[in-house]
Amino acid sequence: MKAAAFNYARAASVDEAVQMLVRGGGGAKLLAGGQSLLPALNLRLMSLDLLVDITGIAALRGIRVEGGTLKIGAMTRHADLLTSPEIAAHAPLLAKAIAHVAHPAIRNRGTIGGNLAHADPASELPACMLALGATLVIQGPSGQRRVQAADFFLGLYQTALAPDEILIAIELPALASGERAFFHEYARRMGDYAIVGLAAQGKPAGDRIDALRLVYFGVGERAGSCPAAARILQQRHSPAILAEAQAALAADLQPQNDHQASAAMRLHLARTLLARCVNELLGRAEASA
């Protein structure tokens, strides 16, 4: 299939792109890597009046470290994140996660901003943003605003972005000393969206884990933080504590039933991943479940 006809404009700056979106009045959409937008257009799951191409805005691309903050331009491609020494050093969680995002051909085009704006519940990156406590920098007709990741992802493909706003950058606190990251996902076929995945970061302290953020993806309508389970795991590790945290996932998550997997299986896999995560963060040899 082919996309329905639309107009195309190439923006030279963020300001110009915002103006185009304003004029487009809801019928305009940004084109970043096109790896989610173009399939949706071609499959005619959506149509639009104006495509605003922001791929030429060089200012939106790049990775910088400023003080304790990692700043990533929204148009930075997945492939750039994967090979970036800054990301590897200061956001190892993101480095691990990116390797699971699609295939090289798609990573060569897809961007972090497009991925987050798309807000696919099975995507790795929104979960990483929540686990890392990211701040999203947004520009609209009335200037810039900053939104915490926790307030950005609202639901299935839903974000806090207004139709005339552009996500311009992502700010991540750099990995603090003592912090460790865990990432694992399960897909039936390599490179596919996960049925269940877990992005986590925390500070192991003896046999407790402080400041733990557990975020599942592929489970429920958006990336799901699990504060209840994380709170339990702040206690000294024991099989009983782990079991309690695993049980708490039932309250934290709302797994869906679909033809890929049943809700019960998703919850089971989520619990298994939690055990693996705790063991890995605590540096414990893992006993098989």
Place this chain on the structure above:
Amino acid sequence: MTMQAIGKPHSRVDGRAKVTGGARYAAEFNQPDQLYAVVVGSTVGLGRILRIDAGAVAQMPGVRAVISHLNAPRLAYQPHKGGTDPANGERLHVLQDDQVRFYGQPVAVIVADSLDHAERAAAALAVSYAGETPVVDPLDAKVQPVAPQAGRAGADRSRGDADAAFAAAPVTVEASFDMARENHTPMEPHATIAAWSGDRLTLWSKSQFVVNEQAEIAAIFGMPAANVQVICPFVGGGFGTSLRTWPHVTLAAIAARQVGRPVKLVLTRRQMFHTTGHRPRTLQRVALGATTDGRLTSLIHEGSGETSRYEQFVEALTSTSGFMYSCPNVRTRYRLLPMDTGTPTFMRGPGEASGMYAVESAIDELSYKLGIDPVELRRRNEPAIDEAEKLPFSSRSLMQCYALGAERFGWASRDPRPRAMRDGRLLIGWGVASASYPCFFSPASARVRLLADGSAEVEAASSDMGPGTYTSMTQVAAETLSLPLDKVRFSLGRSDFPATPSHGGSQTMSSVGSAVRAACLAVQAELAKRAVADRRSQLFGASIDSVEWREGRLSRKGDAAAGPSYSELVTGAGGSPVEAGASAARDAAIAKQYSMHAFGAVFVEVSVDPDLGLVRLRRAVGAYGAGRIVNPKLATSQCIGGMVGGLGMALMERTALDPRDGRPVNAHMGDYLVPVNLDVPHLEAHFVEEQDPHVNPLGVKGLGEVALVGMAPAIANAVFHATGKRVRELPIRIENLLDV
């Protein structure tokens, strides 16, 4: 010049055309003034069409015709049974009545001046139905199994008393298996461009069987076959889905006639899950009895497979069970499960792949019960002859395959205990299974023309869906004529070329190859006959028996001096091409003397993540006894492709139907899982030396199907070895291993 074209790893002669876009596929034969057709499929799974609001859609931009049973021509649908059609039942008569027999059945076709307009109108066409709930699950209590009416497969067979022997056996295994429905999902979609010129019809149409498509469309329209021409030089993957002529071909022809212009019709990926066949879901039971030292005393194999209500699709589900093992008491039984679905069709290894999954899994279970290595168990039950037919095998190298495969795989270092082998936290499993597929050889013809420049043109209807027919036939002709490869041009894919059987059943190399060889010999004979009769020739007057072809030159027997070349002879005779055709077919007497099959042994290693139930194939070695290997490079690639197909069958492929209406819910490449590169590890194919003078003049057995058969049971057996858990369902999914 000593020619040796056969047996060399030549690269594909059409490879460059394929990678540069020069190869033209059905949908690329755009015609001047062409219009576009889009099929509208039923949105209920069973019932009757009540109303079609064609009026509104006919007014939409660009729409030229809205064709449904309300206004479609009544077609002749004369009796026609091609070799790939079910022997019993009647094909779907498209747009001939208001009945809906399965979800997605074509109920209308829109013709418009662009694809966009046609798609838009197709989406807008309102069709209302009196819908009923279809039966689409073989486990549904409403399904009534039926015995296949006299078809190709003699399915219910018995020797000895298998049930009594089973009851008396000291060691037994009894198990039931459920294999999912699969769709072929080739890369190239089904596509037809139809153009009428008066009462003559040309179809550029994706087909693995152009001569049948010609005959069938002629029968459907009630016209002479000579008035239909089918053209298909390239097939972008088939796996069996383009063996039959499905309704969309007829629809394209109806549409083109209605609008009086060429019409192009391409099925969407989703539509390919509706009306272009599938591997039927099968339910099977295997019961084995054995002595404590591992001699089989009883083998019972019962199976059933889905079919439609209007045709009986019969496959070879139980047909290898009679000859794979030496066993005095064997009983097989095969039933069909008619349901409200489109008719299934042949898919790579049709029947054998499913049936051998069940039996090879059961044999593996038996090996653990007996405490005998699974390779050794097969050795102990290796038959001397085909005990079902009571005939010797023309050749059978199964044990050599096991020896070669075991050596290349390193089978000797296997720890036989389940869950004993590990790599870190991963459980490792090694599994093995046998493969077999019959050596078919159907009547085929070919034509050869020798040109004045010394080159040869070879033609046969045939097809090349990927195995490399272009290359292998070029090799056969080059070898037979003692010409370099680049002096031979082989063409295929036209129904006016000499007739050949379906490009399925692993019989193209044997059948078409034998015909090409025969035609090359015939053209040499023709040229020799002319040479000795031609005053201008230096061999004028020689008796035909006193000359022979040596390395492409016609020479006097016993005379070391080389005689004239093709070019000299053709030029000398005036320069116009010399042509001859010939046919080849299996000697009926041979067919009664030998049981003819290819065999293989497949070894695999899997890893299983014990917590996640995640199975990954880590490596596989297939060893095959397939007669003479015409081109080791192509053969290896074909085997690897088959192994990937078996991997999909074992771990991924499954068409899921909505129980309410029979809609395939995962009818696209995102959700119908076929392995991607990252899922495919190192795969090795090896061939044992095998000379079989009986199967056909070339001694080739065919590889396409045997390469897929055996892979799925080997993986299932490896999963058991890794986990200690026997999964009797395909594909094996994490649900099966985790019990959730």
